[in-house]
Amino acid sequence: MHISFNGRTLSLDTPKIMGILNVTPDSFSDGGNFNKLDNALAHAREMVEDGASIIDIGGESTRPGAAPVSLDEELSRVIPAVEAISKNLDVMISIDTSQPQVMKEAVAAGAHIWNDIRALRLDGAIQMAANLQVPVILMHMQGDPVTMQVNPHYDDVVSEVYNFLIARCDDAIDAGIKKENIILDLGFGFGKSVKHNFQLLDSMDHFVRAGYPVLSALSRKSMIGAATGIENPKDRTTGSVAGALLSIEKGAQLVRVHDVKETKQAFDVYQAMLNSRT
Ligand code: PT1
DSSP: OEEEETTEEEEOSSOEEEEEEEOSTTOTTTTTTTOSHHHHHHHHHHHHHHTOSEEEEESSOOSTTOOOOOHHHHHHHHHHHHHHHHHHOOSEEEEEOOOHHHHHHHHHTTOOEEEETTTTOSTTHHHHHHHHTOOEEEEOOSSOTTTTTSSOOOSSHHHHHHHHHHHHHHHHHHTTOOGGGEEEEOOTTSSOOHHHHHHHHHTHHHHHTTSSOEEEOOTTOHHHHHHHOOOSGGGOHHHHHHHHHHHHHTTOOEEEESOHHHHHHHHHHHHHHHHTOO
16 A cells, blocks of 8 residues: 655555644644744654654644634645745655645645545535545544534444545545545544544554555544543653554554654554564
8 A cells, every 4th residue: 555646655564654743823732833934844854854754734723622714824824834845855745724725735835645634525625636636634523623522422433433434435536536545534532532532543443444544643632631641732642652553553554643753663663573473
């Protein structure tokens, strides 16, 4: 399995790390320290040196309760960062957006992957992805970022999330998106209780068997806080690395993380174990 776009290819034969680069003024666990372009590029470079294969750039905060941003605001945050990173670093770039116009301009500026927490449900999104032929990450969310954590409910979280994702894949393929350009994401923290999140983590192998690459994104999230009792997201690195390692052991090919260096160290240990098998 691999992801290819715009002359760049990433093999998914071994698990790969996506490093999070927030370009929002209120980034939930970087305290908004990386707003200026120089800082964004330096942070991206550090993550590449630490072992990131993808840099995920997000100009819209989507953590629980976050307010929406305007299209112009999102473009002015994202596009300069894409230009700077694609010009200076040898890495794939994903864009954390739901807006087709943002993705169109990001691809023109050098981006490689559309990371959409709304799974291409905004007007024109699915057609834009098909036109661009860009690899897409389709994520499950119940509700919207403003209200999703109010009272999440499922009769069977695993089958409901699974059926949603497979239905979005089918719609994407019907719209002209190639099957090999689709990545699945269970959407930890998006309209889910702590128990729902851990039931999904425990079932990640079930999603892997659907035949699409799976991205696991639980870094520093409240599910890690709930499991560990650690309140400050920045202090959740060890728990987040444990979650990333459990994910790849269940077959996830991609993890989206804040702490690239620490995650890479854990993955190296996992790979050494696999390499020892004859
Ligand atoms: C995600 C994701 C994302 N999460 C993808 N993109 C966020 N593909 C942003 C909490 O519970 O899971 N997959 N882009 C950030 N969103 C959250 C959600 C942050 C929940 C924190 C929490 O603490």
